[in-house]
Amino acid sequence: MAPPPLHPDAVPLEFLLGTWRGEGQGHYPTIASFGYGEEVRFWHVGKPFLAYTQRSWALDDGRPLHSEAGYWRPKPDGVVELVLALPTGHVEIDEGTIEGTAMTLASRLVGASTSAKEVASVTRQVVVEGDVLRYVFAMAAVGEPLQEHLTAELHRQP
């Protein structure tokens, strides 16, 4: 079946479409710093949102580290909404703005299941330049103030 055309409302996020791979760095006061490999996918089904999955792995032995899945919803006036589920037992609703090929979002809601750690808030910045995607993920969690936790540089796969 031929892929459907991109929904007009999703055009502001067209620059994200595809599969991206690269490496990132993680740090936080409560853990040892670490590097990771990462793959991110953005795709669409002809509806006014992009579907999104992410997975990362340890650089030494390839064991799976983090993953997340959700949907990016562009709205009028450069607004973007992100709904996300994380296997750590968290959900996020992040909202912010699209400016060209950059997005800045902050959490409107971080929900935690009964057994999950406390996460108070997060921010996500994503910048795409051509076939390079860089992001910064900041988090306030387990009593620590909002601060940078993850940065990565990914390359769009052919």
Add this chain to the structure above:
Amino acid sequence: MAPPPLHPDAVPLEFLLGTWRGEGQGHYPTIASFGYGEEVRFWHVGKPFLAYTQRSWALDDGRPLHSEAGYWRPKPDGVVELVLALPTGHVEIDEGTIEGTAMTLASRLVGASTSAKEVASVTRQVVVEGDVLRYVFAMAAVGEPLQEHLTAELHRQP
């Protein structure tokens, strides 16, 4: 790469693993009743949760209808947590119990993005008998009380 062994904590959900396809029926006071085709996938990466995606389509022309993505987290004493993102702008944290090959969950949290419709609460019942999975999804939304919204019967794909 060979698939990793199932994490011991995920064994109570092993009965869900695989790809399931079938048909369902939807109804709600505010909309016309409808039938749908559906595919559900449960898989694991060797960690103590199952990853989950769902997509449904119209029976007449195959156009995509709903989708959702998230993670099922089995916990001690037959407890299960589900974190979920939906492209309607919602996130769910549902919690409940596993009894054999059946699960009953109710929402602990339903979050809505700024532009999303109001959803007050949901329940999810899933029963697997061999290679048949049946579920009932109930929802309280847009001012209506909690009531059945979706039922489906899916078959495990070989």
